[in-house]
Amino acid sequence: MLFHVRMDVRLPLDMPPAQAEQLKQSERELAQSLQRSGTWRHLWRLAGQYANFSIFDVASVEELHNLLMSLPLFPYMQIEVTPLCRHPSSIRESDA
Numbered sequence: 001m002l003f004h005v006r007m008d009v010r011l012p013l014d015m016p017p018a019q020a021e022q023l024k025q026s027e028r029e030l031a032q033s034l035q036r037s038g039t040w041r042h043l044w045r046l047a048g049q050y051a052n053f054s055i056f057d058v059a060s061v062e063e064l065h066n067l068l069m070s071l072p073l074f075p076y077m078q079i080e081v082t083p084l085c086r087h088p089s090s091i092r093e094s095d096a
């Protein structure tokens with residue numbers, strides 16, 4: 001199952017810089033691991049915003065939910081999830 005996810009990051013202005021850097025580093029390591037495994041298919045920065053568009057490939061809504069909740073930046077993100085299905089006019093054979 002494919003999901004489009006928008007994440008807007010809102011770190012508290014008074015968060016100590018070292019804590020923010022640690023969170024971002026932990027987020028990066030998990031995001032890159034999930035990209036290598038194929039679960040986090042796409043990760044794009046929204047130009048001019050501290051936000052991303054991502055595509056996740058997971059087996060269930062529960063898997064996506066648990067994954068998103070496990071992200072180190074989860075407490076500081078506003079997240080919007082959109083389920084995707086194949087478009088009838090798509091020329092692709094699969095969702096690959």
Ligand SMILES: O=C(O)CC1=CCC(=O)O1
Nearest residue numbers: 009027028031050051052
């Ligand atoms: O910077 C972001 O958009 C939040 C984020 C997702 C994966 C990552 O490494 O940072």
